[in-house]
Amino acid sequence: MTQDPTIPLRAALAQAPAQQFIDGDFRTPCGDGLIDILDPATGALLSQASAGEAADIDAAVKAARQAFDDGRWSGLPPARRQDMLLKLADLVAADADALALTESLDNGMPLMMAKMGGVMGAVGMLRYFAGWATKLGGETITPSWPGEWLGYTRREAVGVVGAITPWNFPLVMAVGKLAAALAAGCTVVLKPAEQAPLSAMRLARLVAEAGFPAGVVNIVTGYGHQAGAALVAHPGVDKISFTGSTLVGQQILRESAATMKRVTLELGGKSPTFIFGDADLERAIPAAAMGIFGNAGQVCAAGSRLFVHTSVFDRVAEGLTARAQSLRVGPGTDPATEMGPLISARQRDRVASYIEAGREAGVSLLAGGNTKGDAGYFIEPTILLEPGADLSVSREEIFGPVLCLMRFGDDDLDTIAARGNDSQYGLSSAIWTQDITRAHKLANRLRAGTVRINGSGPPDPALPLGGFKASGFGRENGRAGLEIYTELKTVTVALT
Template identity: 55%
Template sequence: MNQLFIHPRLGKKAAAFLAREHKLLIGGKWLPARSGKVFDTYDPGTGRVIARVAEGDAGDIDLAVNAAREAFENGPWGRITPSDRGKMIWRLADLLEQNADEIAELEALNNGKSLSTARNSDVPLSADLFRYMAGWATKITGETLSISTPGTYHTFTVREPIGVVGQIIPWNGPLAMATWKLAPALATGCTVVLKPAEQTPLTALRLGELIQEVGIPDGVVNIVTGFGHTAGAAIAAHPGIDKVAFTGSSEVGRIIVKAAAGNLKKVSLELGGKSPVIVFPDADMSVAVPGVTQGIFANSGQVCTAGSRLFAHKKVFDRVVEGIAEQASKIRVGHGLNDGTQMGPVISQVQMERVSDYIEQGRAAGATVAAGGGRVGDEGYFLEPTILTDTNPEMSVVREEIFGPVLCAMSFDDDDLDRIAKQANDSIYGLAGSIWTRDLSTAHKMARRIRAGRIGVNVHGSTDAAIPTGGFKESGWGREKGHEGLHLYTEVKSVIVAL
């Protein structure tokens, strides 16, 4: 068995957490997996083992679902007032902030992102989302209806919690994705079985400890670590789960939909993307160039909304590409815990090989590597920020989600917005996009034409809690965050009273 590696830059609290035995949170108790199995968790910056985590499977999921069902139907959770529910969620945000340094270190170590990103973005944005949803707990309302049926009636609707929710989160933003799903579920009064990605279970487990510290009743949140083909599949198929919320690949999303058909449970999906970035000749290059750079290379390109397809007008194409290449060359690639790191590794050896293979596919198909294209160092899973030019819509690098720091650049020489939009929409995905122009009319017209769930104008996007996120086409079903995110966790009931 490999010896655990404790990174020398890790703080005492984070190091102490890693050294603990990492069990499953089920019904308020920390339990080993029923099989007794554990699996290794790695630091993608070194490729070394940093923790061992219980390997839950279908039997553990069944225990967790039963605990969540008991908490939903018979526990105190359903009797807690919306105001008190909101206060608990708010206190959870406070605890996140109070433990921000430790949690940021765990996120940076386990996911690979820079410590500054984890500390200044992931943790505070997660706290903000908990507070945003805490405020909605007292504002979940129905409507009074006027009906035309003969007689006198009082007719209204109410929104009720959907019940027991299975939530499966990805590895690219472990803390943030857990928050996106837990916060609205708790605000609406649901109970949860959460499965973090097998690559990045650590901050979800630490969050489970904070949930207990806040006083959220036992069984309301259950956390089962394990693999997608066992624990994740069991969540999707379990007849005791009323709804599944999944963020991840479109391929796995399809599998979940099929498995969920058993009891016709509700499903929401936030899936892949291949987001277009359209730069018009009048764009402010001092804004567009760094904005496009950030939009593709943030989090090592491992963002479902990443702006991975660049369409720049022929008049400015060379200037845009050269500007992005210059900025990319200055990005400091390194271990997430190192001072000054701006871009960390991709998540695993498998992902590094996948991204590298796509770059080679692009080369073989005639693309030019205008920047990057190679590995950085010989330890960990680091790749250079990469730009491919001479690409076209028939290439796999343009059509398929790479999920790495690779930008595919194409030019257009057209002023017809419909034709430009047709190129941008030529994708099975429709998650996000951005438009870079000084022309207000062009911005609004293009925003209406792009078929995607989120469009930025002179910005690629925003992580604000109030903005719904989700996709058109094969990018998923439903919207997370914002008021829309609450609707994923409620059912509408109509009540007709004859007077």
């Protein structure tokens, strides 16, 4: 009989010391507070992490500050930074199986998603941004002044970056911020989400093995209101890069103002999808289903509002219902699982409260609506039929496997777009139609950072990701995702 591959890893995680990674070393934390890390599939204790305090953050920031100011990283030749990032990418790839299993145990996501979207996505981030390390540059500009002048711009690393990452895709989100900041020449203090910090601490061991100079990468686990708040408030931090809820993003903005930190925020969403009557339903229906049920709906860009043309509404509703009812829900480490648990009992209860609010408002359910099982934090894939636009289920980010299904008729594109834009959020959107002119016209009218037409794939490191309105500002990925970690300096020289 084949041994359960989770058994030795569970044992190792249970015995792992609760440490912080600061200035190139694994350290005993300043305080004795601990965070219980629970397996979302069972609710059982998986491991414990240190509840880092302000003193731990201070030590990490001072290490990062020293490493930046003395040039041990920012002063390296760009090709050396590239080589270090590529070496880390190779180490992450070599550790893919263990990292993916750790991620699946810690977060609950299906193992294949943890490996391909999480670990290999992280490898792709490192390799992509490694290439940018040698390509940062400015431009020459001739001033229109009397005499002869040389004018040019420089891209310089912003300094010490405080990176605060979410629990829904722990590894790839942490690596994405690290890779871009390090390629630009910054040093980093990473505070992973307290609900799922285990892959970040495993990453710390790979950072140490790769040979990064001490202080360049520091990882401090802890609660958001303690370690996270201390990181945002610390005067030695030049920039905060945050991915998470809009509410916390607003708080970070307010608290960063005192020290004039640069801030990038990738926040929530209530993203619309539109399926027109001429759409390829064989592709659109499963894509719409996984757009909300993938990772149990715990995706900032989840397609949680689906608008379907009345001519195909019944077919789409039937297909989505069948998919929701047949979806295999279970522990992420089970190879047969298609949708795992939610991250915590608190998140499960929060999602359930939204569904109940919809029921109380008279909304019909086509599928799901209940918690699932006696152990773990499972909720059935749920479809709400035509909830009113003013209801909380239609307006607020639920962050769970809950789809609001609505119909539209032969309205003009301005009217259709207005329904999609009727939200405080503007992160993502999707359009399904074979009329490419209509698709582009609607894309022009949607207030969203990303518009996907007739399909989508996993996040690509080369494609900027970010939102309009309350979905944040600044961009992850691509050139824009690198330049947010730089300051632009103008130099002018009088030649006569």
